[in-house]
Amino acid sequence: MDKMQADTTTDADAPKRARGRPRKTLDERDDGNRRQALLSAAAKLFRRQGFDGTSTRDIATAAGMQSGSPFYHFKSKDALLYAVMEAGMFSAIERQAKALQGKAPPANAADAMRRLIKAHFEVLLGPGNDFVPVMLYEHRALSAAERAKLAQLQVRYEAVWTPVLQALHDNGQLQAPVKLSRLLILGALNWTVQWFDRRKGASVDELTDAALLLFLRAD
Amino acid sequence: MDKMQADTTTDADAPKRARGRPRKTLDERDDGNRRQALLSAAAKLFRRQGFDGTSTRDIATAAGMQSGSPFYHFKSKDALLYAVMEAGMFSAIERQAKALQGKAPPANAADAMRRLIKAHFEVLLGPGNDFVPVMLYEHRALSAAERAKLAQLQVRYEAVWTPVLQALHDNGQLQAPVKLSRLLILGALNWTVQWFDRRKGASVDELTDAALLLFLRAD
DNA sequence: CCTACCGATCGGTAGG
DNA sequence: CCTACCGATCGGTAGG
Numbered sequence: 317m318d319k320m321q322a323d324t325t326t327d328a329d330a331p332k333r334a335r336g337r338p339r340k341t342l343d344e345r346d347d348g349n350r351r352q353a354l355l356s357a358a359a360k361l362f363r364r365q366g367f368d369g370t371s372t373r374d375i376a377t378a379a380g381m382q383s384g385s386p387f388y389h390f391k392s393k394d395a396l397l398y399a400v401m402e403a404g405m406f407s408a409i410e411r412q413a414k415a416l417q418g419k420a421p422p423a424n425a426a427d428a429m430r431r432l433i434k435a436h437f438e439v440l441l442g443p444g445n446d447f448v449p450v451m452l453y454e455h456r457a458l459s460a461a462e463r464a465k466l467a468q469l470q471v472r473y474e475a476v477w478t479p480v481l482q483a484l485h486d487n488g489q490l491q492a493p494v495k496l497s498r499l500l501i502l503g504a505l506n507w508t509v510q511w512f513d514r515r516k517g518a519s520v521d522e523l524t525d526a527a528l529l530l531f532l533r534a535d
Numbered sequence: 536m537d538k539m540q541a542d543t544t545t546d547a548d549a550p551k552r553a554r555g556r557p558r559k560t561l562d563e564r565d566d567g568n569r570r571q572a573l574l575s576a577a578a579k580l581f582r583r584q585g586f587d588g589t590s591t592r593d594i595a596t597a598a599g600m601q602s603g604s605p606f607y608h609f610k611s612k613d614a615l616l617y618a619v620m621e622a623g624m625f626s627a628i629e630r631q632a633k634a635l636q637g638k639a640p641p642a643n644a645a646d647a648m649r650r651l652i653k654a655h656f657e658v659l660l661g662p663g664n665d666f667v668p669v670m671l672y673e674h675r676a677l678s679a680a681e682r683a684k685l686a687q688l689q690v691r692y693e694a695v696w697t698p699v700l701q702a703l704h705d706n707g708q709l710q711a712p713v714k715l716s717r718l719l720i721l722g723a724l725n726w727t728v729q730w731f732d733r734r735k736g737a738s739v740d741e742l743t744d745a746a747l748l749l750f751l752r753a754d
Numbered sequence: 755c756c757t758a759c760c761g762a763t764c765g766g767t768a769g770g
Numbered sequence: 771c772c773t774a775c776c777g778a779t780c781g782g783t784a785g786g
Binding site: 365366367368369453456457490491492493496497499500501502503504505506507508510511518522523526527529530531533 | 584585586587588672675676709710711712715716718719720721722723724725726727729730737741742745746748749750752
């Protein structure tokens with residue numbers, strides 16, 4: 317709580333590998349966890365206040381650091397934003413793959429669709445999932461090169477939808493053209509970030525049901 | 536082109552009501568058209584670079600003014616943003632009403648839906664229509680009071696969709712719950728701002744057709 | 755609407 | 771990772 321307070325815990329069982337300058341507290345210290353703290357703080361603040369509305373000082377404070385310290389971990393504020401977005405895409409891609417594999421493969425195209433939609437909502441609306449929303453709403457702040465790198469990951473993510481939509485189109489459950497369907501559907505899902513409130517109204521499951529009813533004809 | 540160049544046109548037929556300090560050029564000068572120029576410039580720049588990414592100096596330059604001059608027309612940068620958004624909502628509401636009235640009233644619920652969707656796309660994707668996109672993507676920059684005022688206009692706009700969706704639900708063309716349908720559908724439409732390119736790919740009419748096929752069952 | 759300017763904030767860095 | 775700091779930019783204002 318109080319960073320000024322002296323460390324009163326005993327030093328007897330301090331980790332043996334501790335050497336060099338003394339540590340200020342006993343909790344997590346080493347490796348990349350300071351970097352991770354910066355990433356999480358940045359994601360949360362970028363989402364709430366926007367990239368431009370968040371200063372690197374804000375982020376440093378939220379991570380318990382001084383104003384110049386984030387630049388020890390990240391070359392620039394921009395690099396921090398990119399790292400947040402990339403982490404978001406990796407988590408989305410991973411979650412998507414798990415949803416499709418699961419314990420059993422999808423029973424049919426509609427089942428695959430349900431899994432994709434639900435996984436998408438979870439990554440977007442789940443508690444503490446600020447990384448993907450930041451990616452959706454702040455990509456204008458990226459440089460052209462970073463935007464291009466990220467676009468590759470997005471293509472990978474969106475490509476998974478295509479065969480599922482194609483199968484649904486083939487069996488008549490989806491009427492609109494596959495490509496425009498994908499764009500419109502993902503838009504509907506992504507926009508939920510703007511209005512969905514986990515604390516009230518529908519649940520993610522109800523949302524998933526509604527989306528399926530809206531987009532697909534019964535089989 | 537060159538602001539330094541002396542005005543070489545003759546003064547003989549200058550407007551008689553010209554008095555007081557001399558004008559620098561002969562073109563539009565009086566009333567609110569400077570204010571309008573600021574609004575248009577701001578809308579364009581806010582959309583392209585974001586609210587925080589656009590300085591009041593940028594806007595002044597784009598409107599052919601000096602750095603301090605926008606504040607003669609608007610109390611603050613924030614007030615300028617709000618004015619852009621309000622103008623966007625007014626134009627959307629007006630266009631929506633015209634679409635539903637038209638020369639003839641809608642033939643049925645699906646026809647009304649088509650008109651609503653197309654009007655929405657036109658306001659969103661039409662050439663030079665930067666006001667509504669700015670409203671969609673920069674409302675985080677508003678104060679709470681301004682956001683609340685704007686929300687009233689948005690409620691008015693969205694309320695028009697409800698009876699249409701209800702009718703479609705009643706006749707079986709729409710399966711998902713009306714309220715969630717409205718939110719998901721408007722999300723799908725709003726998101727087109729992110730990917731739609733008037734210069735290539737589908738037209739607004741094709742987009743409208745695809746949306747109808749996606750959301751509604753044939754009657 | 756322009757000129758000249760102020761105060762504040764911000765990203766980033768050197769040097770330890 | 772902290773301290774101390776720089777240079778630049780920015781919203782806004784006074785006074786005309």
